[in-house]
Amino acid sequence: MRQTLFTLFVDRFMGRGAAAVTVPPLDGALKPNNDLEDLFNGIAAKAPDCIVDWQGVPIWSEGARLVSQSGVQTEFGSDITAIATSDCMIAVATLNEGLLLLDDHLAQITPNWSVPVKNVTALTFTAQNELWYCTGSETRAPDNWRRDFLEMNQLGHVGHANLATGHVRVIKSKLGYPAGLAPMPNGSIIFSEAWSSHLVEISPDGRTSRVVLDEIPGYPGRISPAQDSGYWLSIFAPRNPLIEFVLREPAYRKAMMREVAPEFWVAPNYFSGRLFNEPMQGGALKQMGILKPWAPTLSYGMVVRLDANCHPVRSFHSRAGGTRHGVTSTVEADGKLWMACRGGNEILSVDLGAEGIPA
């Protein structure tokens, strides 16, 4: 039906149509399973955030430290928020020091950026060795993403940094928390817009963009290219009808942000159920000792394999009540898929050949 001012008003009054509080279902390739939860024990890590492939082995960030399987490689002054690697360089973004560039001996070779780059959520090198970055929100740092979510900000942007000259150019702004970035084979860049729950393909000059995957039943995070073609998408938090409803209630949101501690907000999170002061939803009541797997939850673990056209073909889930929630980043290295599970404090890996997944 045509969207006029009157129908908009009626819809808002009745709570239907455009104002309906509905969430896309987990269906098709996204049908829930226990694959993530059932994986064997991973490497214990303290809130690992971003994992990348550096010279054939995975390295990841734990707070301000860059860690690999053989131990801590280096430490920075503040928490790492994004990493990207090319053959001979690592780009690291931190909370306070902005965007840093390291050579293959982990020495700093950061050029002088023309504009300070901060609040970076994802980085990627393209085939031509250009560095692309995305800033989640200009006002809220990545460790404050839940506040940015509740404020419903659209203050993120995607940009391009020239490594030789240090020139930083904003390609597309006013985005709802872009949280993942990957190069496409045709030269475009695909990025995820978390608060809008969709993936967007943008041309290198920023003139054309189109939504390639819409109505994701979660908030998409980092994207990493898969070996053959296609991508791995980490969805770091689920969409929930109660949260959709709270986003439509400005008075309640403001009062909650003002009076309640952030760990007890009605907002998506990397983990849930640890403290009894967290909000609980009716369907999460334990009956006969069981928390049903389809119970409403503020956190979830989901990793999705997309094909070259960005259609989901397979997914790994950790359902309500599970421990492996909040997967923020994935990378293919060494014949395996490595996943940084921030809510579960683990680095998980799964053998791609054995699983029969198209690598």
Add this chain to the structure above:
Amino acid sequence: MSLANRFKKARYRWFPDHIVGEVLSKNWIDNAIPFTIMVMVVTVIGMLLPNFFSGSNISIMSRQYGELALVVLAMTTVILVGGIDLSVGSNFALGNFMMLYFLNLAEYSVGVSTVLVVLICGSVGLVNGLLVGYLRLRAFLTTLVTLIIVRAIVDLLLLRYAQDMSMSFYSSPLWDMMGLGGVWIFPFSFVVLAVVALVAHIAFSRSGPGWRLLAVGGSRRSAFNMGLPVRQLVCSAYVISGMLVGMGGVLYASRLSGAGTDTGLGLEVVALTAAILGGNSLGGGRGSVAKALMGTVTVLVLTNGVLRLGLNSGSGPMVLGLALIFAVFVDVRWMKNRHKLLNKVYVSPTLMEMPEPRSTDKGPFEVNDRLADVSVIAMGEVESPEDVILDEDDNLYSGNRHGDIIRFFPPDYQTHEVYAHIGGAPLGMTFDKMGNLLVCVGGMGLYMVAKEDRKVSLVTDETNRSLLSVVDDSRLRLADDLDIAPDGKVYFSEATVRYEMHDWPVDALESSGNGRIICYDPATKRTRTILKNLTFPNGVCTAHDGKSILFAESWACRINQFWLEGPKKGKLEVLVDRLPGYPDNINRASDGTYWVAIMGMRSPALDVALRMPDFRRRMARRIAADQWLFPNLNVGCVARFDQKGVFIESLWDRNAANHPMITSMREHKGWLYLGGITNNRIGRVRLKGRDDTWSGWSSYWGRKSGEQV
């Protein structure tokens, strides 16, 4: 507190918006639409014709109303039983003619003529009834045929006798009163109608025969399977219809004293319109006398009004037809959507300001894991043991959600048996002085299981009805916990009057004072409500000295004390407030203190939402029930406090491994037994440093050592 805040609080305190939902849930709300239509029609016609409601016009119309309404009642009776009677028009003409014939030509008295006419018209109805009820012919076609045949008979009779009748004239005081007079200001036909309508209303709504007629109309096959004499009932409906039409014909004859060929022509259509406009369902089984009467008013005012307006001759039926389509449309939408509207509108949250909770980081409520090494009883074998109790022989009793009382045998409680089956959902339990077990059964009331023979008997399942409550609060929906005072009176809580056992969590969303404390006196066998407007009263416990009862108000997170004796007798005081969670059952401890089960913990996000009833109301309407923000009943604890309300200690199952929601605990001989309504096990934990010989029953009824109870 700002002015806006104060205003908001006052609005939620004084404006009873829960009434909307409660009124919508009543059965008589189905009359709302026809009533509105009637009022609309009367208003519109009254505005268009200023003299429409003058005294003389009303007098004339009320006379017409009496006759028309009787015919409509006849039609309604047949419709309610699932049929239709198209012959009412011709039957009416027959009755009118026969009345005038008996009076003028056969010269019987008025009384005899009336009886004869009613019998004759009733026999026409009997013909219909035999064909439709016993021979199972289709009602529409059969009554259509009867319409034609009876009309033909009337025409033949008129042909033969019309001239003779026009030359005669009958007059008598009774006849004149019937036609022109009445009782006080009411015309005679109106009075007759009132009596008939009253009898019919009582018959249909409150008597066996009336219910049987409605049952046949509702579902003929089911009524047959139930054993009702379906054919007989259908036939009797047609007979009643005929007799009512005959009565209408008599009144018409008294008013007009003329028999023409067009008497009653088209009356069946008008009667059908009136019945359907009033909201009676054409399919049968749903309808009432009130609906028929309201439909008749609408039709009468419409037809008379259109006539007076001087519109063209076809406009009357046209207006009637349009009104009928509109009324049917609205009524069908209402019947389909009423329950949806009710579901959305019933939940009426109120403003609740929660005080700062006591700390769970330090002090008596500091989170610990003292319930980690609980020993589990009947894992997976008992479902929903809300309350647990032990008798003097150390047998353990609990309820389950299948309505049984289960008894577990000491010393290890690994074997059990069904002690008694009550039904419903057994909740709080206590032993009286004789050892009989009294149980609050959710959905049923207060029951007793006798000690000698395990016989289950009802103690009470209703209390006094409050005058101003729309909800029928004489019923006990959710009797929760009970305790017995030293004088034998039983005090028990009813958690909420607005919700049933299966949807009690919705009351948490409302958090309004829907509950009460009720007292049953076994000496006089009377049940009275003693405290009202409580927020989910839950656990009840008689104080150690027997002078007061303590009870919990769950959503308000406090424990109150109601004095039974002493200088504060009859007073209600808050003993404990600012609890960090929702208190459930309260029971005595062995050293003069009390145990309370905290079934869930408060969460700050919900506390903010409790201050915003609009937010909760929209949440209840916009998202599904299992997505609502809810009290966290997945983690709880058990706490102990003294008679001054000072807390001493608490025991937690921090990871909710065995006891997510603890609804009850019972101390017995040095052990603490735990029950939970959402759980499938009972737990017990050894208490150190307690009296190993103490039991609940002896604390209440056993010998007291000196002053200390």
